[in-house]
Amino acid sequence: MSGYISxxxxxxxxxxxxxxxxxxxxxxxxxxxxxxxxxxxxxSKGGLNTLENLCLACRTCNEYKSDTTEAIDPLTGExxxxxxxxxxxxxxxxxxxxxxxxxxxLTAIGRATVIALRMNNAVIVATRKRWxxxxxxxxx
Numbered sequence: 001m002s003g004y005i006s007x008x009x010x011x012x013x014x015x016x017x018x019x020x021x022x023x024x025x026x027x028x029x030x031x032x033x034x035x036x037x038x039x040x041x042x043x044s045k046g047g048l049n050t051l052e053n054l055c056l057a058c059r060t061c062n063e064y065k066s067d068t069t070e071a072i073d074p075l076t077g078e079x080x081x082x083x084x085x086x087x088x089x090x091x092x093x094x095x096x097x098x099x100x101x102x103x104x105x106l107t108a109i110g111r112a113t114v115i116a117l118r119m120n121n122a123v124i125v126a127t128r129k130r131w132x133x134x135x136x137x138x139x140x
Contacts, residue, residue, distance in 0.1 A: 003015045024061050029140070031058065037054055038057035039053055060121065069082055083110065
């Protein structure tokens with residue numbers, strides 16, 4: 001059951017996640033789009049409405065993630081779990097390229113997540129380039 005997520009829990013998630021996507025780090029302030037609540041472990045696979053299983057995600061990452069929990073690492077060809085923002089550190093699995101327009105996966109988890117969530121789609125890459133030139137990107 002996806003069920004109700006209380007305003008108190010939503011506020012906690014927004015505070016912890018600094019109003020930015022836990023996957024691609026797009027901020028609500030830069031994008032102008034409200035973040036969505038993502039179930040890290042989807043409800044369809046037994047995920048609950050708990051702080052440990054919920055995070056902010058931009059609409060694009062959330063839609064592409066859908067109920068996916070694993071993806072193929074393009075380097076090794078192995079099936080690996082997607083990045084879990086509540087249990088793993090972003091900087092251990094990802095980095096920005098030189099102009100901060102693309103997210104690069106550093107690990108099998110990072111590489112598989114970048115591909116599965118299409119974190120470097122043409123629209124966001126072009127947008128990140130603009131944000132970079134005016135000093136809005138990359139986030140701290």
